[in-house]
Amino acid sequence: MTMDIATWGSIYSGKRVLVTGHTGFKGSWLTLWLRRLGASVGGLALPATQYQQPLFEALGGSGALDYERLDDIRDGTAFQAAIREYEPDLVFHLAAQPLVRASYDAPVDTFATNTLGTAHVLEGLRTAKGVSGAVIVTTDKCYENHEQGRPFAENDAMGGHDPYSASKGAAEIITASYARSFFSAEQDPIVATARSGNVIGGGDLAPDRLIPDVIRAMDAGTQVKIRSPLAVRPWQHVLEPLAGYLELGSRILSGDRTASGGWNFGPRPGDVATVVDVLAIAEQTLGSSLPPIVYQTDPQPYEATTLSLDITKATSQLGWFPVFTNDDRVRMTFEWYALRAEGADALHQTSLDQLRSYEAAATTPSKTR
Ligand SMILES: NC(=O)c1ccc[n+]([C@@H]2O[C@H](COP(=O)([O-])OP(=O)(O)OC[C@H]3O[C@@H](n4cnc5c(N)ncnc54)[C@H](O)[C@@H]3O)[C@@H](O)[C@H]2O)c1
Structure with a gap:
């Protein structure tokens, strides 16, 4: 089974989709794709x-939106107002403080944004009328990681050492609590x-x-410090993960309750790579433009060294597959940055080209097995 990307247009067309975190990295790309x-x-x-x-500007900015509220998700009234004013069919919740190291500097803000923010979204769904449901974006770092090298499956325990990881593990637990307590009936949000x-x-x-x-x-x-x-x-x-979110969203819009629960979207087993591996691909792509690399030896705040995901559930039940190699991923990324001097229109165009090449790869049988 593969994802039926060809059906997304008919499912999403004309639907009102609220993206929290639309000004960020993933949110900007998701907005482009939804449009x-x-x-x-x-x-x-x-x-x-x-x-x-x-x-954000290159991919369309505020002009690509039919509704925009610049507001703080920690304030419970912000999401309620967005739901009331925009009346979405579907919500993608991406707004977060997404950085491990920033979470060491601002743990309380990180917990407030990532946990209370998620609770505010779920509470908004609970009290709203007509929303099919939501895709809540957390992270692979939500799992309790004992560094055993084993890929995490969806039913592994939530946890987290640093405040970012713990806040996302907590966001998962909060979501599961809302699902069990409030969203179990046939007509409830998925x-x-x-x-x-x-x-x-x-x-x-x-x-x-x-x-x-x-x-x-x-x-x-x-120099670049690594x-x-x-x-x-x-x-x-x-x-790649955005395609997984969109597949979940399309199923939620279609009323498919099997979309509920947790989903891992990671690379194929064996396709994980170290930071050094990625820099080696960057060197092949950039040649002498790659800046000199300095490896930091001073003590750094704790970050897990081994992290991989078991993606069997997404591949077998959603037909989602990672379609790119690490070479493709790094090359596409640097290609994008190389066009910055040509301005926003060139960046917009290359982003659409990359979207089309994802769609082509995701529907090529040899790439999806
Ligand atoms: N980028 C990654 O490698 C990665 C990996 C796994 C998971 N994620 C998750 O994906 C999501 C998006 O990450 P990203 O890389 O696009 O991050 P980003 O920093 O580029 O964007 C974050 C977005 O959240 C919004 N936001 C932050 N605090 C807010 C607040 N208090 N109120 C309202 N909005 C707020 C920002 O305005 C921005 O739009 C996050 O939930 C992140 O945890 C990211």
């Missing part, structure tokens, strides 16, 4: 930061959670992420 599918898109997020602004790995792709400039750090060093003509060079991560191109 391509003919959906009306509403957004609720904080204003784009200096890191988010170039991507709520799925999506756990994906380290996402790369054009336009992300968030601090303390590998490829954005490389891009910043290239721009500044400085921490945890041997950390193993499930790298993905941003379009």
Whole structure:
């Protein structure tokens, strides 16, 4: 079985889809894709930061939205107002403080945004009329990680060492509680959670992420400082988990209650790579433009070194597959950044081209097995 991407257009066309976190990296790409599918898109997020602004503007900005509320998800009235004013059919909840290291600097803010924010979304669904449901985006870091090297399956225990991981594990528990307590009847909203790995792709400039750090060093003509060079991560191109979210969303809109619960979206087993592996691919792509690399030896805050996902559930039940190789992912990402000098229109065009190449690859049988 493969995902039937061809049906997405007829399912999403004309639907009102509210994306929280629409000004961010994934939210900007998701908005572009939803517009391509003919959906009306509403957004609720904080204003784009200096890191988010170039991507947000290039992929359409506020002009691509039929509704926008720049507001704080920690405020319970913000999501309620968005639901009341926009009356969405479906919600993708992406708004979060998404960085491990920032969570060490601001644990309370991270817990408030990622847990209370999620509760506010679920409470909004509980009291709203006519919403089919929501895809709540968490992370592969939501699992209790004893560093045993075993891929995590959806029914493994939630946990988290650093505040970011713990806040996302807690968001999962909060979502499961709402599902059991309030969303079990046939007419209730259907709520799925999506756990994906380290996402790369054009336009992300968030601090303390590998490829954005490389891009910043290239721009500044400085060295790039790399921490945890041997950390193993499930790298993905941003379009890969987004396709999983869209497949879940299409099933929710179709009233398919089997979409509820947790879903892992990671690379194929054996396709995980270390930070050093990714830098080696970057070197093949960039050649001498790759900035000099310095490995940091000073003590760093704790981050898990081994993390991989068991994707059997998504492949067997949704027909979702990772379609790119690590070479494809890194090459597509640097191709995007290389066009920045040509302006927003070129970036918009190349983003649509990359979307089309994802859609072609995802419907090529040899790629999806
Ligand atoms: N990028 C990754 O590698 C990755 C991996 C796994 C999971 N995720 C998850 O995907 C989601 C999107 O991540 P991203 O990389 O696009 O992050 P990002 O930082 O680019 O975007 C975050 C978005 O959340 C919004 N936001 C943050 N705090 C808010 C608040 N208090 N109120 C309202 N909006 C707020 C921001 O305005 C922005 O629109 C997050 O939930 C993140 O945890 C990301």
